[in-house]
Amino acid sequence: MxxxxxxxxxxxxxxxxxxxxxxxxxxxxxxxxxxxxxxxxxxxxxxxxxxxxxxxxxxxTAPLLLMPDFKLPFKLYIDASVDGLGAELHQFQIINDKLVEGPIYFISRQIKPTEARYGASQMEFS
Known part of the structure; x- marks a missing residue:
């Protein structure tokens, strides 16, 4: 501590x-x-x-991030709240003979004071 x-x-x-x-x-x-x-x-x-x-x-307990395979499609998750904005980049890859969806990258930031007045859908496109 x-x-x-x-x-x-x-x-x-x-x-x-x-x-x-x-x-x-x-x-x-x-x-x-x-x-x-x-x-x-x-x-x-x-x-x-x-x-x-x-x-x-x-x-x-952070997850192990996958190395991106640019031959495969990516999946992007986005989220917004009054605390911040965040996004996750995922990809399905074959690991140990199983198709697994795993994270490649996480990104987030705090919202700016002006963005706090946006609606939820506007925030997700900030």
């Missing part, structure tokens, strides 16, 4: 490096990044500890 803001920033930097492996990374880490703001006092509340543990668990 990080004991100060610098350790916390280091953990988030590590998590950010692996963000393409974590589904909905931006939504999970949204409140954690607010703790790193310059004027925010470092205080580990119950909610922050819960969010920290959730992100740590997501990093520990």
């Amino acid at each position: 990080p004991q100060n803001k610098k350790e916390y920033q280091s953990f988030l930097g590590f998590g950010g490096y692996y963000r393409q492996h974590i589904k909905d990374f931006a939504s999970i880490a949204r409140l954690l990044y607010k703790l790193c703001d310059k004027d925010t006092v470092f205080e580990m509340t119950v909610d922050r500890v819960k969010d920290f543990e959730y992100l740590r668990q997501a990093l520990n």
Whole structure:
């Protein structure tokens, strides 16, 4: 558990490096990044500890990403919420003689203040 803001920033930097492996990374880490703001006092509340543990668990259980095969079709999933936007790129590949759908890449980001006023369908096309 990080004991100060610098350790916390280091953990988030590590998590950010692996963000393409974590589904909905931006939504999970949204409140954690607010703790790193310059004027925010470092205080580990119950909610922050819960969010920290959730992100740590997501990093520990991140799925193995497939290497893309550009000869096969891709499948793109998109989602939007008040917390953020996200997308997953998947592909069906034969692994151990079985056709398996697996993730190739995850991407997400927090929504901007102006985007918060969009409807759900508009957000998904942002």
